[in-house]
Amino acid sequence: MDEINNLHLTPKEFEEKGKQVLSWLRRYYEQVENYRVAPDIKPGEIRAKLPANLPMKGEEFSNILRDLDEIIVPGLMHWQSPYFFGFFPANISAPSVLAELVSAGLGIQGMLWATSPACTELESHVLDWVADILHLPERFKSTTQGGGVIQDSASSAALCAIIAARERITAYESNLHGCPGKLVAYASTQTHSSVEKGIKIAGIGTRNLRLIGVDDKFAMHPELLEEQIKRDISAGLTPFFVCATVGTTSSCAFDPLNEIGKICQQYKLWLHIDAAMAGTAAICPEYRHILDGIEYADSFCFNPHKWMFTNFDCDCFFVADRHSLVRSLTIMPEYLKNQASSAGTVIDYRDWQIPLGRRFRSLKLWFVIRHYGVEGLQTIVRNHIALAREFAGWIKESNELELAAPQLLNLVCFRHKGGDKFSEQLLNDINHSGKIFLSHTKLNERFVIRMCIGQTYTEKRHVELAWNIIQEYAKKTTV
Numbered sequence: 001m002d003e004i005n006n007l008h009l010t011p012k013e014f015e016e017k018g019k020q021v022l023s024w025l026r027r028y029y030e031q032v033e034n035y036r037v038a039p040d041i042k043p044g045e046i047r048a049k050l051p052a053n054l055p056m057k058g059e060e061f062s063n064i065l066r067d068l069d070e071i072i073v074p075g076l077m078h079w080q081s082p083y084f085f086g087f088f089p090a091n092i093s094a095p096s097v098l099a100e101l102v103s104a105g106l107g108i109q110g111m112l113w114a115t116s117p118a119c120t121e122l123e124s125h126v127l128d129w130v131a132d133i134l135h136l137p138e139r140f141k142s143t144t145q146g147g148g149v150i151q152d153s154a155s156s157a158a159l160c161a162i163i164a165a166r167e168r169i170t171a172y173e174s175n176l177h178g179c180p181g182k183l184v185a186y187a188s189t190q191t192h193s194s195v196e197k198g199i200k201i202a203g204i205g206t207r208n209l210r211l212i213g214v215d216d217k218f219a220m221h222p223e224l225l226e227e228q229i230k231r232d233i234s235a236g237l238t239p240f241f242v243c244a245t246v247g248t249t250s251s252c253a254f255d256p257l258n259e260i261g262k263i264c265q266q267y268k269l270w271l272h273i274d275a276a277m278a279g280t281a282a283i284c285p286e287y288r289h290i291l292d293g294i295e296y297a298d299s300f301c302f303n304p305h306k307w308m309f310t311n312f313d314c315d316c317f318f319v320a321d322r323h324s325l326v327r328s329l330t331i332m333p334e335y336l337k338n339q340a341s342s343a344g345t346v347i348d349y350r351d352w353q354i355p356l357g358r359r360f361r362s363l364k365l366w367f368v369i370r371h372y373g374v375e376g377l378q379t380i381v382r383n384h385i386a387l388a389r390e391f392a393g394w395i396k397e398s399n400e401l402e403l404a405a406p407q408l409l410n411l412v413c414f415r416h417k418g419g420d421k422f423s424e425q426l427l428n429d430i431n432h433s434g435k436i437f438l439s440h441t442k443l444n445e446r447f448v449i450r451m452c453i454g455q456t457y458t459e460k461r462h463v464e465l466a467w468n469i470i471q472e473y474a475k476k477t478t479v
């Protein structure tokens with residue numbers, strides 16, 4: 001037995017190593033703003049440094065930490081640098097990281113209420129809090145006919161919404177016989193690619209996804225949506241699902257939820273609202289209007305793992321009627337049967353998602369919301385938006401640069417007045433410097449640089465330094 005016990009860390013040793021890891025992370029956080037944000041690494045370079053031989057015998061823990069420093073960290077994009085302004089934030093916070101540690105340490109499986117009642121009940125409770133923070137309609141709360149669940153990603157949330165919509169429109173027959181092939185879904189040309197992926201996986205077929213045109217602010221045209229629905233009905237097809245976005249990925253545009261919602265109501269289509277990043281802004285009363293029209297939605301999701309200081313993965317997915325979701329996804333093999341599930345008095349979250357197993361993710365939100373309080377979260381989000389507004393003001397006054405889309409929340413889209421080649425060169429130069437990191441998109445076929453402000457610890461001084469760097473390169477850019 002000793003031979004086996006000696007393989008493990010004792011609880012005391014675990015604590016000692018744990019302290020070393022926390023100290024290691026403390027040093028990382030203290031240093032991260034001094035690192036190159038994007039690594040300067042060639043493909044294969046990291047792998048070549050990794051020990052080639054399998055460790056047949058266990059190694060010293062200190063060797064692992066050494067290799068983290070020497071091999072892994074230099075190969076990272078530092079998403080937690082306050083100079084990271086690319087893609088979207090994937091921000092974290094200390095309470096969230098500590099909760100993740102507790103979740104991993106407890107190592108429970110929350111697939112059924114019975115497999116850890118506290119996991120399910122905390123999740124329901126915290127998601128009802130989130131519904132209150134966002135002022136969602138009552139029917140999205142678990143105390144009514146709807147409820148929230150934590151998914152790994154907005155992509156999974158969209159897939160679940162598409163499947164529930166598919167089943168509802170086909171009276172739950174697609175699960176039995178396969179999808180009839182006449183179902184049609186709608187999104188805009190600016191909708192995130194995860195919806196197209198969900199349409200593929202759910203067996204709808206990407207040819208049956210209509211990408212509706214957008215206006216000059218990149219928001220879906222409701223009239224074009226309705227015209228397309230009518231055309232599809234005339235062609236003998238069955239419209240069933242619309243995805244509206246609150247804060248599109250490329251430019252943070254807002255689809256008009258009220259108009260789209262009324263159309264969905266009239267034609268009895270499932271309305272899913274994807275507010276992956278921007279949804280967080282609705283925690284501030286002055287930005288809650290971005291969700292006006294959510295009353296029409298059948299489902300809604302946003303990602304605290306983007307902009308609400310909760311490390312990946314944590315997508316909050318709400319449904320107005322949990323029956324359609326659960327009936328679409330439930331399956332009950334003998335080995336999962338238990339009294340509580342049979343009595344129908346509990347939530348079994350495995351029926352609200354694709355996988356069976358599930359982690360204790362609500363701990364992260366619970367720690368974060370309790371640590372910061374709603375007011376604390378609002379303060380940080382407001383600050384990010386104020387910084388973006390100030391940055392957009394500087395762009396407006398620039399001789400070399402111009403805004404490429406309205407700045408509404410924490411994203412600023414801009415380009416070089418010299419045209420696409422200049423913008424592309426400018427972005428390459430900026431990112432090559434390693435001092436800050438930005439990313440790009442295309443709007444109206446034109447190359448656009450995106451500056452997204454949302455890392456937990458980004459302050460005014462970081463945005464000012466970013467601006468100095470951008471200006472310096474913009475003045476020098478020649479193609």
Ligand SMILES: Cc1ncc(COP(=O)(O)O)c(C=O)c1O
Pocket residue numbers: 088152153154155156192194245247248249274275276277303315
């Ligand atoms: C609007 C929108 N929806 C969905 C996603 C996908 O998010 P996830 O990685 O959680 O699937 C993103 C990510 O960029 C997004 O911006």
